[in-house]
Amino acid sequence: MAGRDTAPLPAAAATVGSLLEVRDLGVSFATKEGRAQVVTGLNYSIGEGETLGIVGESGCGKTMTSLSLMGLVPPGGRVTGEIRFGGRNLVDQSARDWRSLRGRDIAMIFQEPMTAMNPVMTVGRQIAEVLTVHEGLSTASAFDRAVELLEAVGIPSPNQRARDYPHQLSGGMRQRAMIAMALACKPKLLVADEPTTALDVTIQAQILDLILELQEDTGMSVQFITHNLAVVSELAHRILVMYAGRGVENAPAEKIFDNPLHPYTRGLIATLPDPDRKVDQLFVIPGSLRIQPQRGCRFASRCSLASEICAATEPPMLEVETDHFVACHKVTP
């Protein structure tokens, strides 16, 4: 059984052959009102070749969690706890160590490819640059490899596209090019931050298929963050649901969908489109998310099951059934 959710998860939660182990992760920012703790006591692991979906609504701390794995939390942010990658703790490592890790061992793709791409450099040169920096390839062979990578992510006429600037590509093609750039050095972990949210549904499905295919080919692990549970249903082996900076449920994907236990996860599942339900009957979780220091369960003000204890005490993360962790006073083993 687990202790508080600020304590390490019990051994049962750690995947055998874990590539990444996040323990008691905290991210905070100094604000005029004092320190804002935007991620608190977060624990999870990702096994080799495994995809973890991190799901939660806007502002719950998904992006800050992902940026902390890249050493890219914005200035003023403080990261605490442990991020063990390949056995070593990344928190507090030097800027130089982050530079050598980023892009080579852990790579990230974003909702908006232009966040990661240089608008005034051709797509081929940008990908080639990653290869010259990390793999020491010559400019010419790095460019040839960039063309191969563009082809591998399904970009037609890759030779021509490599000579285009990012704005000359369509949204879906830009997203593919960013994936090619992220995968250039065969990272062990791909961190994907809502990479399909800005795309239309057909292109979205193509990009998800591409990530799945590339993962099968390379054996990389993936941390996929999204506000949309439906997006990770095909992709994730395991799902971590976050609410207001904390983990509230963590289990293999089939358990999350077949037997969601936290009231917030149940709410998320109820909001999934159902072909039998009319549009005007869409379910919405009442209330809104606020990250503020408070006693008790952060979801209590929106929870129909909440009672006195929920307002008074933070619920611990407990293993309520084998490999299924939930932080809720109303769900007990």
Ligand SMILES: Nc1ncnc2c1ncn2[C@@H]1O[C@H](COP(=O)(O)OP(=O)(O)OP(=O)(O)O)[C@@H](O)[C@H]1O
């Ligand atoms: N520089 C900052 N200073 C203070 N608070 C910040 C800063 N950057 C982010 N935050 C806060 O941190 C919280 C978590 O943000 P984060 O971007 O990780 O959420 P998210 O779940 O990824 O949301 P979204 O899906 O909208 O990106 C939010 O409440 C946000 O307002």
